[in-house]
Amino acid sequence: MARIGLVAHDDKKDDLCRWAERHRQKLAEHELWGTGTTGSRIIEATGLSVHLLKSGPLGGDQQLGAMICEGRLDVLIFFIDPLSAQPHDVDVKALTRLATLYDVPLANNKSTADAVLAAV
Numbered sequence: 001m002a003r004i005g006l007v008a009h010d011d012k013k014d015d016l017c018r019w020a021e022r023h024r025q026k027l028a029e030h031e032l033w034g035t036g037t038t039g040s041r042i043i044e045a046t047g048l049s050v051h052l053l054k055s056g057p058l059g060g061d062q063q064l065g066a067m068i069c070e071g072r073l074d075v076l077i078f079f080i081d082p083l084s085a086q087p088h089d090v091d092v093k094a095l096t097r098l099a100t101l102y103d104v105p106l107a108n109n110k111s112t113a114d115a116v117l118a119a120v
């Protein structure tokens, strides 16, 4: 069982919910962690159990970063919106930096997320 973080920027939340619905059965085998709004949307869309952290802009990205550096997260699925500025861009950068630093598989789009999930 892998510990999987699920995060999406606002314009990508629908995409991540559809992706989670498509992979519902496989995701149910794992321990899921989500930032507040993303996690709630996934619970609503799929009925999956997701541990909810703070909303991203309120520290949820940093909580996931802390999980990574403490060895408590195995995979990060983070659908980033490349077309919008984020008020908490520094937190987004910190999270992706820590995932890279600790060699945690990081999927920023659907194709990569498909590949990563197939490997866990």
Ligand SMILES: O=C(CO)COP(=O)(O)O
Residues within 6 Å of the ligand: 007, 008, 009, 010, 034, 035, 036, 037, 038, 039, 054, 055, 056, 057, 060, 061, 092
């Ligand atoms: O902002 C986010 C990631 O940077 C996601 O946070 P929410 O899931 O709370 O919207």
